[in-house]
Amino acid sequence: MGRRVLAVVETGPGGVERRSAAALGVAQRTITESRGEGDVLVVGPAVALTGRWAQAWHVPAADAVALAGTVTSLAEAGAYNLIAIGDTPLGRELAGRLAVRTGFPIATSVLGLRERDGVLQASRPALAGTRTATLALRAPTTIALVNAEAAGDATGTPALPEFTGLAPVASASPFALVQESRLSPWEMDLAEADVVVAGGRGLGSREGFDLLAELAGLLGGTVGASRVAVDNGWIPSARQVGLTGRTVTPALYIACGISGAIHHTLGMRGASFIVAINSDARAPIFKIANVSLVGDVHEILPALIADLRGRRSSSDRRAAVAGAAG
């Protein structure tokens, strides 16, 4: 059965946003497997996309309320079987508002879609992530909020589709920005940080934390520490992560020279992505890390900082070019 798919994709100066790319890939796979066709709505700059799209629209920017109106109109006209949206803050608000407006059911945290005996099936995490559930999507139209880890079909050489510009969605946000500040790593509280760069005994001295602060500043995060570092007086106790310190749940936790005693890991194991750097290959921290580096933090961190500085300046250049073009 040929399915009609609408992919809603957020883009930025660097191209398709990562979490939206997963939605694009899942949409492409559904189109390929069902021998259907798909349209795409790009929110942000018109960029090159993988896949073949019958129609491509773009709006420069939008808030979720206005975007929900646009997508509702497209959905009514397009008779889609699937509306794939990336799991971003904008995507979540859009999906929720769209579900109420249209009455379409939402499959959330979708890890993959596949055709089975003419029925579209979605897999998603279940039972607190200990299992994966498979659901049959029998509704005529389903909204899929696609997990960033979803397996898709985003292959092929990106090409610029023939975009149809939709009228810029008026941003009627009722929220007025009254203050914006970029916090230094030492100003940011551990609890509100998206990125925590933490150090332990392996740093060897108070000066080692200057390196951590430099890395945290580049990543827009803050600095944490293990109990040993606090006991040695290298960093204030307010920065301690662990059983007798703070509990953190950042998107990225970089443990530098931390062995990973249970006392410490109890405070950081809720992090989404853990990087561990330790010279001891048998350090327990490696058991819970997503990325394990065996090496000296004093060699790895300066190289990492230099690399990230290079990426940041090239990213800033791309943004400036996109801004000038836009």
Add this chain to the structure above:
Amino acid sequence: MKSVVLLRAVADPELAQGVWGDTCRLDEPSVVALSLALSLRRAAGGQVHGVAVGPPEWDVALREARAMGVDGLTRAWWDDLAEAGIAATARVLAEAIPADAGVVFAGSAASDHGSGVLAAALAEVLGWPLLQDVTAIEAGEGHLLAQVRAGGGVRQVYRAPTPVVLVAARMPAPLFYPRLATRLAARRETVAARAVAHEVAPGERFELVGYGPARPLTRQLLKPSAAAKPSERLRQLMSGGMGGRGGKTLEAAPEGGIARQLADLLAKEGLVPAGE
């Protein structure tokens, strides 16, 4: 101003071993939302009302919220809601929200199988605006000042009108230590059960086909030696690089090679900008 906090309970088998033999507790994101609501009440007065859509088994957890400081509780339920869609649940919640409420606080996403979409659906049903990633709240002159985590180390403060739906950022739940007497008193309280109007259709349901194993955690070891035997390389990759698991461990490559690999991996995860 009256605030409403959306509450959710999750099963916790470990609690069954405790003194009271409870089976569920408040979900952490709900506790974060509750702490925001209570901070607003401390600053500006008013009341905090807890609202939940869940079965009667949740009452024991909702009473914990009472001990933490909410002024009243409402739980709405109807058996057909067990597998209701998000839009249907949002409609039931909207009915249970007091008419004089000025702000609804919601957690980021339920920790068992949440997606963070319900608050947006509720905002749509109520016709209210929605602000996400809120880390702190203050009362201004006829408005609220909401502190928002904007990513990249940027903190923003927005002037928010009321009524409004505020979604708390993903943060560790603060610890509440209600006095024992308060907890005991809360355990005797009745949670107002609200009948759901049956015209609220449960919405389209998905048919559960089955369960499979969870997707394995992504693990990377930087980096297996090219000189190692294929079996050793595979073992290193599969083990995630644990020295204690018998796999050969490798030292950092010279001249920043390993750092470049790490930066590439972080870029692939969308955690740092991509390179040229």
